[in-house]
Amino acid sequence: xxxxxxxxxxxxxxxxxxxxxxxxxxxxxxxxxxxxxxxxxxxxxxxxxxxxxxxxxxxxxxxxxxxxxxxxxxxxxxxxxxxxxxxxxxxxxxxxxxxxxxxxxxxxxxxxxxxxxxxxxxxxxxxxxxxxxxxxxxxxxxxx
Ligand SMILES: [Zn+2]
Numbered sequence: 026x027x028x029x030x031x032x033x034x035x036x037x038x039x040x041x042x043x044x045x046x047x048x049x050x051x052x053x054x055x056x057x058x059x060x061x062x063x064x065x066x067x068x069x070x071x072x073x074x075x076x077x078x079x080x081x082x083x084x085x086x087x088x089x090x091x092x093x094x095x096x097x098x099x100x101x102x103x104x105x106x107x108x109x110x111x112x113x114x115x116x117x118x119x120x121x122x123x124x125x126x127x128x129x130x131x132x133x134x135x136x137x138x139x140x141x142x143x144x145x146x147x148x149x150x151x152x153x154x155x156x157x158x159x160x161x162x163x164x165x166x167x168x169x
Pocket of ligand 1: 106
């Protein structure tokens with residue numbers, strides 16, 4: 026998997042924006058990897074994106090008529106959010122979903138083994154990881 030490859034053999038986290046159309050269900054049409062938006066995003070080992078680099082992302086969204094529906098990143102260990110993940114939402118918009126793949130995306134990534142965190146605004150999150158529906162359905166996110 027491309028996200029795993031970009032961890033450089035498990036030496037750093039990697040991630041991507043998931044672009045598509047928000048709705049019920051949301052449809053994800055395209056992945057854009059963090060290090061393609063900001064070449065330095067992965068250098069520290071955890072994901073840090075320079076906000077000034079996001080212009081290219083917004084341009085793709087405008088040109089293609091899409092929005093950033095979710096983001097996904099890999100963790101060395103658990104799929105729970107780190108304090109940094111909670112404090113620094115990649116996209117600080119209510120209802121944005123942050124997905125976390127554990128073990129550098131090396132496992133089966135089955136439902137219940139993926140972190141699904143919904144941003145509520147104001148640095149608050151709701152953990153939806155334990156819900157009994159698959160977070161992805163062939164490129165589609167099924168909203169509750
Ligand atoms: Zn994280």
